[in-house]
Amino acid sequence: MRAVIMHGPGDVRVEDVPAPELVEPTDAIIRVDAACICGSDLWPYRGISPLKRPSRMGHEYIGVVEQVGSEVRDIQVGDFVVGSFMASDNTCEICEAGYQSRCIHVVGMGSIGTQTEYARIPWADGTLVKVTGDITPERRRSLLAASDVLGTGWFAAVAAEAAPGKTVAVVGDGAVGLLGILAASQLGAERIIAMSRHADRQALARRFGATDIVEERGDAGVAAIKEMTGGYGAHSTIEAVGTQEAMEQAIRSTRAGGHVGFVGVSHGVSLDGQELFLSGIHLHGGPAPVRRFLPDLIDRIMNDQIDPGAVFDQTLSVDDAAEGYRAMDERCAIKVMLEF
């Protein structure tokens, strides 16, 4: 079967590899219907997170169940499913508390790779959610978005406590930041300030519910947010980048007593203890427990209440994956969908 393999920075190839087999009795094998390229896949592509060996790529997926292990009860062959980028048992105490991405039995799907024709899904019952109803092309791409970027943006908005009456600032105009805007809007935020300097992303931000745009970044961006909020700063800030500058911008844009939801994969970020101490803010984030939100997100998608799939501005055959990586690296594409 075909699989996307990264050999090193800027070197993505589609190769023929053996199809996966069931390993644990709690596994399922799915035929991947569509996958996508994540902003976090760009860290190794850019050489910032070096790879030790050629690696299978991808952790987002929708698909049809082909095979289940002997202990799989709820998921059946033929089900159309969405799963999170982190496989989880969904029964341990951490999962029950809603933090499936830190399950004591967690398996990162990135270590398995889903930019492949078939993928093994550990903890099938705990990881996968069955979709019923008419899967139109629009709903299909939105379901794919739910696998990571929508779920991650949603968690960021929840962690930032976006709610009616609140002003939410969003640092980062990639797919996760944009869907954080959609989430904040769905959660009833009164004012949503997108921090972006790209016209196409600003337009999508507005479509998803942003009420204001700030083009400045760094100290100037913080000053702009303060000025727009009577000198206070935002109640809620979403950080969806993962760099030092973005994290500082998020923390400094937030008023005392406010909340920062940080979901950008942290790279080289170190926070000054005294600044953090004096800020008086709540910091909450990490790998999003997408599984917690999936049933609700799937309902909203199948009821056409939200259209998160609009973040996909390029769809390619998996054979052209290298072109997709290049487009996202050069920021010519917001998010690339790969079809099989």
Ligand SMILES: [Zn+2]
């Ligand atoms: Zn668990």
